[in-house]
Structures are given as C-alpha cells and as structure tokens.
Amino acid sequence: AQSVSQHNHHVILSEAASLELGCNYSYGGTVNLFWYVQYPGQHLQLLLKYFSGDPLVKGIKGFEAEFIKSKFSFNLRKPSVQWSDTAEYFCAVIFYNQGGKLIFGQGTELSVKP
Amino acid sequence: ETGVTQTPRHLVMGMTNKKSLKCEQHLGHNAMYWYKQSAKKPLELMFVYSLEERVENNSVPSRFSPECPNSSHLFLHLHTLQPEDSALYLCASSKEMNTEAFFGQGTRLTVV
Numbered sequence: 001a002q003s004v005s006q007h008n009h010h011v012i013l014s015e016a017a018s019l020e021l022g023c024n025y026s027y028g029g030t031v032n033l034f035w036y037v038q039y040p041g042q043h044l045q046l047l048l049k050y051f052s053g054d055p056l057v058k059g060i061k062g063f064e065a066e067f068i069k070s071k072f073s074f075n076l077r078k079p080s081v082q083w084s085d086t087a088e089y090f091c092a093v094i095f096y097n098q099g100g101k102l103i104f105g106q107g108t109e110l111s112v113k114p
Numbered sequence: 115e116t117g118v119t120q121t122p123r124h125l126v127m128g129m130t131n132k133k134s135l136k137c138e139q140h141l142g143h144n145a146m147y148w149y150k151q152s153a154k155k156p157l158e159l160m161f162v163y164s165l166e167e168r169v170e171n172n173s174v175p176s177r178f179s180p181e182c183p184n185s186s187h188l189f190l191h192l193h194t195l196q197p198e199d200s201a202l203y204l205c206a207s208s209k210e211m212n213t214e215a216f217f218g219q220g221t222r223l224t225v226v
Contacts, residue, residue: 032212034214043204043219049214096212101170106156
C-alpha cells in the first residue's frame with residue numbers, strides 16, 4: 001500500500017525562525033499533494049495543494065511547499081514563523097492508482113515560543 | 115465555518131449502546147469520507163462514498179456501519195464498540211475523488 005511519511009513528530013522553534021517540515025511518499029505514479037493544518041481545538045484546514053505545473057506552490061499565511069518528483073518529497077516551508085503558527089501539520093497525498101483516496105502522514109506538531 | 119457540519123461534537127457511549135454520527139455538507143460535493151483520528155497515529159481512512167455509492171471500505175470492523183442517503187449527508191452507525199474505538203471521528207467531503215477534502219470539526223467519541 002502507498003504511504004506518506006513525515007520526518008519530525010514534534011518541532012519547537014522560536015518566533016522569527018525559519019521552518020521546514022519534511023514529507024515523503026512512496027512511489028505511486030501520478031499524485032496530488034497537500035498540506036493541512038490543525039490549530040488547537042479547530043478543524044483540519046487546507047494550507048496548500050499541488051496538482052501540476054510550477055513545483056513551488058504558495059499557500060495561505062505565508063507557507064509554501066516544493067514538490068521534488070525525483071525525491072518523492074513535498075516539504076513545507078515558512079521563512080519566519082509566528083506564535084500563531086503553533087499547530088499540527090499534516091502532509092497528505094492522493095495516489096491516482098489507489099482510486100483517489102487521500103492518505104495522510106502521521107503529522108508534525110509545531111510549537112512556536114514567543 | 116467549514117461547510118461540513120458534524121453532530122454531535124462529543125459522545126460518550128457504553129459498549130452495549132447503539133449511536134449514530136451525522137455529517138452534512140453544504141458545498142455541493144460528490145464525495146464524502148469518514149476518517150478516524152487517534153493520538154499518535156495517522157488519520158485512518160475508514161469509508162469513502164462517491165455519488166452516494168460506497169467505493170472504499172478499509173477493512174473496518176462491522177461494528178461501524180456507514181450510510182449515505184444522499185450526496186449531502188453521511189452517517190456512521192455505531193454498535194457494540196470497544197474502548198479502543200475511542201477517537202476523534204472526522205467527516206470530509208470533496209468535489210470529486212481526486213481533489214482536496216474539506217473537513218468537519220469532528221466528533222470526539224469516548225467508549226466506556
């Protein structure tokens with residue numbers, strides 16, 4: 001079965017630090033890629049998505065992600081984090097050869113210290 | 115407001131009870147999903163419906179029974195659950211099967 005792997009379970013940063021969260025997926029042909037965020041007590045929200053075209057995609061709240069096909073990776077970045085970015089971040093992948101199911105990584109908890 | 119509404123938000127049930135979780139989407143989407151979110155584990159896809167037909171059942175125990183009466187509503191019927199079934203149950207919908215999903219706020223289920 002196809003899988004999605006996030007490298008870090010818990011990341012702690014100070015405000016203004018740069019952020020990069022890793023995401024890799026198993027080989028599976030054509031994919032659609034997503035990052036979701038879950039703020040404390042809130043629902044999962046879409047941060048950004050990649051379907052095709054420019055592999056560098058920009059999302060909401062200053063986040064961006066880069067799709068590197070040769071590495072099966074879709075890492076999330078933000079140049080300068082804020083305390084309000086404290087949340088759990090999930091990478092998710094749709095593998096076309098698995099009937100369009102959205103498969104999630106295990107999540108990365110980000111804590112930003114003020 | 116996500117466009118996907120789940121009720122109830124919290125549910126405590128005994129192992130012999132029967133209860134149902136409800137999900138409603140107001141986005142005109144054609145696909146709906148049930149996910150289970152447990153601590154320290156990835157979100158687990160449980161059921162997928164596309165155009166009201168079930169297209170995926172990820173080896174979920176029969177004590178969980180989904181129902182999709184129309185494209186806007188999705189239910190998860192629960193009976194004789196186990197304590198390890200305690201989790202956050204998330205409903206989601208998407209326009210089509212290969213597009214981004216929109217999530218509800220979830221039902222926090224505790225089985226006692």
